Amino acid sequence: YMCAQLSLSLAGLQLDENLEQMQQGTMMRKVKSKNWKKQRFFMLQDDCMTVWYKSKMSGRAKSAFSVSDVETVREGHQSEVLQSLAEEFPAECCFTVVFHGRRSNLDLVAGSPEEAQCWIQGLQRLVEFVTTMDQKEKIDQYLNYLLFPLDKDGRMNFKEVQHLLRMMNVDMNEDHALQLFKMADKSETGTLEGEEFVLFYKALTQRDEVLELFQDYSEDGKKLTLLEFVDFLQQEQMEVNGTDELAMALIDKYEPSDTAKARHILSIDGFLMYLCSPDGSIFNPEHRKVFQDMTQPLCHYFISSSHNTYLMEDQLRGQSSVEGYIRALKRGCRCLEVDCWDGPNGEPIVYHGRTFTSKIPFREVVTTLEKYAFRATNYPVIISIENHCSIEQQDIMAQQLKGILGEQLLLTTIDGRVPVQLPSPEELKGKIILKGKKLGYLEDSLNGLADEMPEQEDMEEEEGPEEQLKLLLHVSCQFSLQKIKQSLSKEFSDCIIYCKSVPFSSFQHSRSHYKPYEMSSFAESKTRKLIRETGNEFVRHNAWQLTRIFPSGLRTDSSNYNPQAMWNVGCQMVALNFQTAGAEMDLYDGLFSQNGRCGYVLKPSFLRDTESVFSPENPESSGNNSPLILIISGQQLPKIHNKKEGSIVDPFVRVEIHGVPADSAKQETRYIDNNGFNPQWGESFQFQVWVPELALLRFVVEDYDKATRNDFVGQYTLPLTSVKAGYRHIHLLSKDGTGIPPASLFVHIQFREVPTE
Structure with missing residues (x-):
C-alpha cells in the first residue's frame, strides 16, 4: 500500500471511483473475430499505469499493456470486428483500445454499460494524464514501473536494490551501489522506504556531464543568475533574439523552487528540467507548427503518401482494413491509395487484386475518409484510385463518393476555370481530391463535353515485368496476364x-x-533509372507536374525502398508501405515531422524552378553548413526484450546523414560495456553537407553483439534544417516510431561554415 501511495504521489494522480473499480478488476470479452470471443480478467495495477489481463481458465497473467501505449479509446461499434458483432453485443457495452504505432487494437465487450463506461472513462483519464506529463513526471513513472514488482511493503533491502539496478539496465559496481544505499538509508534500518528511495534514485541519476556544464556558467557552482543563464543561451544554444525575455520565461517554466523563481535564478534541478524539455530538444520548436509558405502550387511540396493503404500486413495474404486508412491519416498522410474491384451485390470492394488478401467494401473506406481525413490537419487529401471496376460499379463508386463526402469532395476547379498551374494546399484546405484516369481533358468536362473513351490507358502498378512476374509466381493460371482495357464511367x-x-x-x-493537372506514376526501379540517366530533367519535370512513386511489385512482404533518392529530384508523392516499420519509414517520419506534421513540406527553391540546373549527382551548393556533432551521453535506454534474463545492453550510437549522394555518410561511437542506464561516450563527429535543405539527420542506438547481429534500441530522425544548435536532448523513438520515455541522448551540435577557396 505504501508503495502504491508513493507511486501515486510521485505521479500526481488522485484515485477516483473508476480507477478504484479498475484496480479491483473486471471480467470482459476480448474479441478478435466472429468466432474468437474469449473471457479475460482485466485489472489496472496499483501504479495506475499498467493493465494486466489473464485467462478465466488458468488465472495466469496472459498479457499487459502500458497506459502510455494507448492512443485513444473508441466507444461503441467503432471497429470492423465490433461492427460485425453489432447484433450480438450492444454498442453501449463495447469499446476499442487503440494503441500507438502498429500494435493491433484491443476490442472489448463489458458485461454491462456501467462497466464499459468505467473502463472507457478511466482509460481516457489516464491517457490524458500521461500525455500531459512533463519529463520529470515521465521519469517518475518509469521509476514507479520498476518499483512495483519488487516489494509490496514499500521497503527494499540492498539485494532488492541490486535487482532493481539490473532491471534499470545498469551494471553498477557493488561497492559504489552499497555506498549510495547507505547514504540514502537515513533511518539506518538496512532498507529504503518512501523518500529514502527517492534520495537513492536522485543520487543514482546525477548527471555529471550536466553538472559540469552548469558549473562552467555558474560563478558559485550552485545557481545560474539571470545574466549567467542568458550567457549560456547565447553562447551555447545560439539563441539570439530576446534572450532576456526567453531566459525569464524558461526559469518561470522549469525552475521547481518558487524562491529561486522569484529571484530569477535557475538551480541545477531547473537547468536539467530545461535541457530535458521540448525547449531543450534538438528539434526546433518553431518547426512543430506550420511555418512554411502554403500558397504555392501543389507540385512544389513533398506530400506524405502511402502505398496499398488498406493493407495491414503483406501483399499476398494480409488483412485489408479501414484501420490502415485511420492510422495513415492520423499520422498526417495526405495521399492514400485505394484499389477498387467489382464486388458482390453491385458493391465495389477494396483489396490487392488477384491475391488472397481480405476485402473491404469501398463504401466503408469512403465513410472512414469522411470521418478521419482532417483530424490531424486540414490540408487536402489526395485519393489515388486504382480503378479495376466495371462501368456500372464505377457509377456506384462515384455516387458513394459524392453522397458520403459531400462538400469535402472536389468536383470542379476552385474558380471554375481551366488551371494554368496547380492550386495551393492553402486554397484546397478541407478538400478531398481524386487521382485517377479521366475521359478527355479537364477543359471538356468544365464545358460539359467529354470523349467516349480515355485517350490512353495508364497502366499504373501493372506496367512492368516485375508485376507480371509477381502474377506468374502467385496467381493461378486461370487469370490472364493480358491487361483488359476497360471503359471509364463518365460519372466517375x-x-x-x-x-x-x-x-x-x-x-x-x-x-x-x-497539362499541369495531369500526372504520371512510376515504379521504384523506373524512377531510379530516370534519376541516374536524366536527373536534372526529372527535377525540372517535378517543378511543374506531380509525380507519384510506388514500391516494386516484388515487395510482397510490404518492405520499403529508401525514399531519399526520389526526394532529391523533387518527386512529391513518394509512396511507402506505412504498415512496415524500419529505417525507410524513420526517414519518412523524419521529413514530415516538420511544418506542423501537416503532410506537406515545401521543396527547396532549386527543386521548384522549371529551369533549375540542380542535379543530385552533381549538387551545386545552395548552402554550406557543416555540422559538428558531439555525443555526450545517453540516459535510461530501454532493455532488449528478447535478450536473456539479466542481460545489460552494450550501447553505441550511429549518426547518419541522408541526402544527396555527396552528403550521405555515417559514423559510429565505440560501444560501452554493460550500461544502458547512463552511458557516456564523449565522442565528436564532423560531417560536411553541401545541400542541407535535402539532408536528414538520423541517430540510431544499437546493442553491440560481436557474435550476432546488433539489436536495435532506439532512433530519432529529423530534417537537418530543423536541428537546433547547442546542448540538446534527443528523445528516442522505438522501431515503431513511438516514444520510449525517458530514453534519450545528450548531444552538442555546432554548425560551421566551410571556408571557400
Missing part, C-alpha cells in the same frame, strides 16, 4: 479534376503534350 471520370493519371513516355513528351 467527372470526379477527376487536378490529378488526372496519364502514361509517361519521356520528359520532353510530357512537357509538350501534358
